[in-house]
Amino acid sequence: MKALWIAALFAAPLAHAHITVAPAAAPAGAYQTLVFKVGHGCAGSATTGITVQLPEGVTAKPMPKPGWTITLAPREIAWRGGPLPDAYYDEFTLQARLPDAPGRLVFKVGQQCEKGRTDWADTTPESKTPAPVLEVTPSASPLHHH
Numbered sequence: 001m002k003a004l005w006i007a008a009l010f011a012a013p014l015a016h017a018h019i020t021v022a023p024a025a026a027p028a029g030a031y032q033t034l035v036f037k038v039g040h041g042c043a044g045s046a047t048t049g050i051t052v053q054l055p056e057g058v059t060a061k062p063m064p065k066p067g068w069t070i071t072l073a074p075r076e077i078a079w080r081g082g083p084l085p086d087a088y089y090d091e092f093t094l095q096a097r098l099p100d101a102p103g104r105l106v107f108k109v110g111q112q113c114e115k116g117r118t119d120w121a122d123t124t125p126e127s128k129t130p131a132p133v134l135e136v137t138p139s140a141s142p143l144h145h146h
Ligand SMILES: [Cu+2]
Pocket: 014, 016, 017, 018, 019, 039, 040
């Protein structure tokens, strides 16, 4: 029993150390704040850039972040700056307009570091570098348009 408990204790930080998006689910057609959480650098090296690729049907505006410069491309939002040391945690925020249809949205994220880079782009959950995924749920209320 004790050995199992210790194994669980050591396994836990790895499970949430990847780049993830919060919330995990949001309603179709919503203007939703999405927070990309960066739990570590690239094999110990500090993070100097985060690039989020917007899935088809998603538009988004980045939240400015002191110490980071934003670059906007049609399907991509990038922050450059930091460096964010491997020992620290940070968040990168977007306001996204979600598609009107429910489904699984994959946000591929590129993490640039002082040494090397990590591409969080795999769509299989067992991957060591899975892409952040947002589940778009059916909308409960009538759509709100601007
Ligand atoms: Cu990780």
